[in-house]
Structures are given as C-alpha cells and as structure tokens.
Amino acid sequence: MSITRDEVAHLARLSRLALSDAELDHFAGQLDQIIGAVARVQEVAADQIPPMTHAVPLVNVFRDDVVVPCLTPEQALSQAPAAEQHRFRVPRILAED
Amino acid sequence: MPNSAEPTDLILLTAAQTAAAVASGMASAVEVTQAHLSRISAVDSDVRAFLHVASESALAAAAAVDKRRAAGQPPGPLAGVPLALKDVLTTADMPTTCGSKILAGWQPPYDATVTERLRRAGVVLLGKTNMDEFAMGSSTENSAFGPSHNPWDLSRVPGGSSGGSAAAVAAYEAPLAIGTDTGGSIRQPAAVCGIVGTKPTYGGSSRYGLVAFASSLDTPGPLARTVLDAALLHEVMSGHDPCDTTSVDAPVPPVVAAARQADVSGLTVGVVAEFGGDGYQPGVLARFGEAVELLEALGAKVIEVSCPHFKYALPAYYLIAPSEASSNLARFDAMRYGLRVGDDGTRSADEVMSLTREQGFGAEVKRRIMLGTYALSSGYYDAYYGKAQQVRTLICRDFDAAFEQVDVLVSPTTPTTAFPIGERADDPMAMYLADLCTIPSDLAGNVAISVPCGLATEDSLPVGLQIMAPVLADDRVYRVGAAVEAALEQRCGGPLLAHARGLAKPDGAAR
Numbered sequence: 096m097s098i099t100r101d102e103v104a105h106l107a108r109l110s111r112l113a114l115s116d117a118e119l120d121h122f123a124g125q126l127d128q129i130i131g132a133v134a135r136v137q138e139v140a141a142d143q144i145p146p147m148t149h150a151v152p153l154v155n156v157f158r159d160d161v162v163v164p165c166l167t168p169e170q171a172l173s174q175a176p177a178a179e180q181h182r183f184r185v186p187r188i189l190a191e192d
Numbered sequence: 193m194p195n196s197a198e199p200t201d202l203i204l205l206t207a208a209q210t211a212a213a214v215a216s217g218m219a220s221a222v223e224v225t226q227a228h229l230s231r232i233s234a235v236d237s238d239v240r241a242f243l244h245v246a247s248e249s250a251l252a253a254a255a256a257v258d259k260r261r262a263a264g265q266p267p268g269p270l271a272g273v274p275l276a277l278k279d280v281l282t283t284a285d286m287p288t289t290c291g292s293k294i295l296a297g298w299q300p301p302y303d304a305t306v307t308e309r310l311r312r313a314g315v316v317l318l319g320k321t322n323m324d325e326f327a328m329g330s331s332t333e334n335s336a337f338g339p340s341h342n343p344w345d346l347s348r349v350p351g352g353s354s355g356g357s358a359a360a361v362a363a364y365e366a367p368l369a370i371g372t373d374t375g376g377s378i379r380q381p382a383a384v385c386g387i388v389g390t391k392p393t394y395g396g397s398s399r400y401g402l403v404a405f406a407s408s409l410d411t412p413g414p415l416a417r418t419v420l421d422a423a424l425l426h427e428v429m430s431g432h433d434p435c436d437t438t439s440v441d442a443p444v445p446p447v448v449a450a451a452r453q454a455d456v457s458g459l460t461v462g463v464v465a466e467f468g469g470d471g472y473q474p475g476v477l478a479r480f481g482e483a484v485e486l487l488e489a490l491g492a493k494v495i496e497v498s499c500p501h502f503k504y505a506l507p508a509y510y511l512i513a514p515s516e517a518s519s520n521l522a523r524f525d526a527m528r529y530g531l532r533v534g535d536d537g538t539r540s541a542d543e544v545m546s547l548t549r550e551q552g553f554g555a556e557v558k559r560r561i562m563l564g565t566y567a568l569s570s571g572y573y574d575a576y577y578g579k580a581q582q583v584r585t586l587i588c589r590d591f592d593a594a595f596e597q598v599d600v601l602v603s604p605t606t607p608t609t610a611f612p613i614g615e616r617a618d619d620p621m622a623m624y625l626a627d628l629c630t631i632p633s634d635l636a637g638n639v640a641i642s643v644p645c646g647l648a649t650e651d652s653l654p655v656g657l658q659i660m661a662p663v664l665a666d667d668r669v670y671r672v673g674a675a676v677e678a679a680l681e682q683r684c685g686g687p688l689l690a691h692a693r694g695l696a697k698p699d700g701a702a703r
Binding site: 108109125151170 | 298299300301302394395408409434437438440501504507508510511518522525526527528529530531532535537539540541542543544545546547549550553555558559561562563565566567569575576578579580581582583584585586588620621635636637638663
C-alpha cells in the first residue's frame with residue numbers, strides 16, 4: 096500500500112489544509128512511510144476479534160436535566176476573531192458563483 | 193530539611209517538605225513562591241520550560257495560603273507548593289496555547305477541573321509549560337514557540353509532549369508539574385529528565401478543560417522529583433468529575449499510603465519479554481536489568497512475561513490517535529476562537545478555514561490530521577482504523593493474561609536516553625519510536641509510572657524504569673516505584689538528581 100501525491104492533496108482538501116506544493120512533496124513521502132509502518136496492524140487482527148473503542152466500558156452517562164451556570168455571551172465572544180451584534184461574525188458561507 | 197528559609201534551600205525541597213515548611217511556619221508560601229520565581233528568572237532563558245509565567249497571580253495565591261494559615265485554617269497536603277501546569281489545560285487567568293500558533297494568546301473563559309482542584313488545594317500555579325503542539329510529539333520540538341531544553345544537557349530534548357513540565361521540575365523551577373499522557377507524554381519526558389511521572393488510570397483524572405488530542409487516550413497526571421510527591425499530587429488532582437463523561441466514579445486509589453509503604457515483598461513482577469534487544473541503548477538495558485535484580489533483592493518474585501501483541505501497539509496507536517485527532521482538531525475552524533487568516537471580504541468561510549489551518553498548525557499536526565483523515569476514509573476504514581481497534585483488544589488481552597500471573601509489569605520507559613535537539617525533528621518514524629514501551633498502557637487505559645533507575649554509562653544521562661499495573665490499581669505502581677527509589681537512594685547515597693549535571697545539579701541550583 097502506498098500513497099500518492101495526488102491522494103495527499105485530496106486528504107489536505109478534506110482536512111481543510113491549504114498546503115503548499117513543497118509541503119505536498121514533503122508530506123507525501125513521509126505519509127507513505129508512516130502508512131507502510133502502521134499497516135502492520137493487518138498482520139494480526141483477525142476478523143473475529145471485537146474492536147475496542149474505549150479504555151473504559153461505557154454506558155450512557157446522564158445528569159439531571161437542570162439549569163447550571165454557563166458562559167455569558169460576553170465570555171463566549173471574548174476570544175472570537177470577529178464579533179458583531181452579540182454574535183460570531185463569519186466570512187460568507189457560499190461561493191460567489 | 194534546612195533550618196533557614198534561604199531561597200536556594202527552598203527550591204531544593206520536595207513538595208512534601210515544602211508543604212510541611214509552610215504548614216509549620218518555617219517558610220511562608222510567599223517566600224517559597226518567590227524563590228521559585230527567582231529560579232525561573234535565573235535559568236528559564238536557557239531551559240525554556242515556561243510559555244507563560246504568572247508571577248503576580250502566583251504570589252497572590254501564595255499570600256492567600258499564608259492568610260488562611262494565619263487564620264488557623266488547616267492547610268491541605270500541598271498548600272503553598274508551587275506547580276508548573278502544562279499549557280494544554282485551561283486557565284481562566286492565563287493564556288492556553290497548546291504550543292500552537294492557532295491558539296497563540298487564547299485566554300480561556302474557564303478553568304479545567306484539574307486547574308480548579310489545584311487552586312482549591314492551595315497549590316500555587318507558577319505558569320504554563322511548553323509542549324509539543326497539541327501534545328503531538330516526544331521532544332517539544334513541535335512547539336510553535338521553540339523547543340524546551342533538557343536541564344541535564346541543554347543541547348538535548350527534555351522529551352515530550354510534556355517536556356516543559358518535566359524540564360521545569362528537573363531544573364528546580366517547580367517541585368511539581370502537571371502533564372498529560374496520550375502515548376507516553378508524561379512518562380517519557382520524566383524518564384529522560386531523571387524525574388518521576390505517572391499516567392493514572394484512564395478516567396481517574398478529569399479531561400474537562402483539557403484541550404483534546406485523542407479523547408479515548410488523553411490522561412492528565414503528575415510529575416515530581418520523588419515518588420511520594422507524585423502520589424500527593426495524584427491524589428489532589430484526581431477523582432470523579434461529573435463534567436467528564438468518561439470520568440471513573442470510584443474513590444481515588446490509596447496512592448499516598450502506597451508510596452509511604454514502599455515495599456515489594458510478596459509481589460510478583462513481570463518483565464515484558466518484547467521490550468528489549470535491537471533499538472535499545474545498551475546503557476538503558478543495563479540500568480533496567482539492575483533495577484529488575486534490585487526488585488528481586490527486595491523480596492519480589494520476578495518472572496518473564498510475553499505480551500506478543502505489544503509490538504503492534506505502536507502501529508495501532510498511530511492509527512487510533514491521529515484518527516481521533518483529525519476529528520478533535522476540526523474545531524479549529526477560525527470561527528469562534530483562535531487565529532483567523534485571510535478574512536478580507538473576498539474569501540469564503542471554507543477558504544478562510546483552510547488558510548488559517550495551513551498557517552496555524554505545524555508540520556506534525558498536519559501529518560497527523562491527514563493520517564487520521566486517511567484512516568477514517570471510506571475504503572480504508574476497515575483496513576486501518578478497524579484493524580487498529582481490534583489490535584487494541586488484543587493488547588488488553590495480553591495485559592489481562594499477564595496480570596493473572598503478576599502484580600505489575602516492568603520495562604524500560606523509553607528505548608534511549610535524551611536525544612540531541614534536531615536529531616529526529618523531521619523524521620516522524622524515528623520520533624515515534626520514543627513511545628514504543630509506553631503506548632500499551634495508554635491503549636489499555638491502565639496505570640503506569642516512570643521512576644529514575646540510574647544513568648546510562650555511555651552518556652551519563654538518566655534512564656527510566658516503567659512500572660505498569662491494572663486499571664484502578666494506581667496504588668500498586670507507587671508502592672513498587674517508592675521501593676525502587678528508596679533502594680537506589682540507599683545504594684547511591686542519595687537521590688539520582690544529586691548526581692545530576694547541568695541545571696539539574698542541586699548545587700548548580702544553589703549557586
């Protein structure tokens with residue numbers, strides 16, 4: 096199994112990383128090496144082994160449905176890159192065309 | 193303990209001694225804090241353990257401890273003891289950057305549960321420590337703010353990701369520190385800085401306010417110069433937290449009593465057969481072998497145990513952790529907090545997001561996000577993430593089988609001593625090997641400690657002994673760790689750090 100530069104470019108798009116061409120070249124080689132190494136998990140894990148998602152066996156954890164203190168709007172917006180009218184101001188969502 | 197309250201003596205005290213000095217009035221918490229702030233001023237331009245030093249709030253917290261004592265309120269077991277906090281836990285009065293440009297200057301609106309518990313116990317927060325960006329790394333070289341340096345030898349790494357915390361403790365800038373462990377990020381820096389570090393049982397310490405890397409693995413824990421100090425901090429920081437759904441609702445294991453017990457007679461110790469041989473530094477194996485002999489001499493029964501799937505722990509980890517990271521780090525979208533790049537009115541939210549993440553994240557974080565995205569992609573999911581989860585089951589089964597025969601498992605903490613800064617910086621696979629022996633306990637969620645076990649002959653740098661125990665048997669690693677510590681001190685005529693060089697050398701500290 097190996098990974099191509101084009102596949103890395105696709106992963107970068109999915110990951111919302113505007114990588115430069117130099118980074119794509121550099122990461123393609125490194126990711127290929129890493130994926131080759133981690134593929135070793137396929138040597139041992141037979142189909143009948145159950146997957147483990149978590150270290151602690153978890154069931155749903157509930158709390159009472161009561162109001163507890165939370166952040167004020169001022170606190171929540173205090174670190175926003177941009178805020179307007181008590182809201183997060185974001186760039187336009189849709190493309191022009 | 194010294195009779196005077198000379199600042200140079202105060203920084204040499206253990207946390208237990210410091211708390212006793214404050215409680216008895218031999219030293220005030222303010223004097224103790226001032227001594228450590230002076231030490232930070234003197235050495236941190238070389239060590240670079242701290243990203244932020246909170247002198248004013250530290251002195252105010254210390255004054256509050258002194259005031260409570262004067263009013264006759266009984267101080268807690270760590271009241272007035274200074275601590276260095278890893279910059280991945282939120283602090284309402286200090287920035288929290290996770291070593292990343294994307295969070296540079298971010299001031300969280302709330303305290304992490306660990307932060308809040310430390311404050312309530314009268315522990316004095318000196319500031320925030322450097323780390324690999326989002327805790328991804330084994331050297332602090334992935335910090336956007338530059339690496340920390342190993343106090344034993346400033347040209348070497350202090351380990352990572354909690355390298356700033358380990359370096360601060362080894363350089364006497366603080367007697368205690370908090371780190372977080374996802375693949376070894378507490379134990380490996382503790383080992384290479386010659387100090388003690390524990391990864392508690394997963395869920396034993398709260399993740400609320402811990403900026404997430406891999407949620408099924410992340411575990412905050414203590415770093416200290418002695419096993420007892422680590423246990424005291426472990427007890428204060430731990431316990432059930434309703435704000436963390438994976439928090440274990442059970443009493444904190446009796447770790448302090450176990451550290452005081454320091455006795456291995458009647459215990460069976462298993463040596464992990466798979467952790468040794470090629471790739472391990474001879475000096476590391478030599479000190480490890482002696483530690484095993486020491487355990488036998490102290491009355492433990494020692495047997496070799498095979499954990500055949502442990503060699504697949506590293507590949508499984510580098511699928512599971514990046515997969516979780518790719519999801520967790522999606523929150524850094526430039527919309528609600530942190531860096532925003534290119535918001536000039538012409539670009540869409542999607543473009544701003546991609547530019548911000550490109551400029552805000554470093555190379556290792558980008559690699560792991562893409563690796564995780566790959567492992568979770570349809571078509572690859574079963575072959576990678578699914579298989580890694582099955583390996584996680586096999587590793588747990590290896591532990592279960594081993595703990596039917598033995599009380600604890602031991603191994604070297606990491607295959608080598610501290611490596612030179614730069615040596616592995618752009619070689620991810622070489623860097624990943626530093627976590628070879630620590631990852632199994634993260635995947636299984638059980639408890640493991642690293643305690644110093646001597647210096648490697650070839651480079652005179654510290655070696656760590658890792659002790660692993662079952663889920664919620666946290667007390668057991670302290671019991672064994674304290675026994676090894678006491679026996680080694682007796683053999684060497686003092687603690688390992690007494691033989692340290694550089695800024696970890698005590699009379700270097702006192703100078």
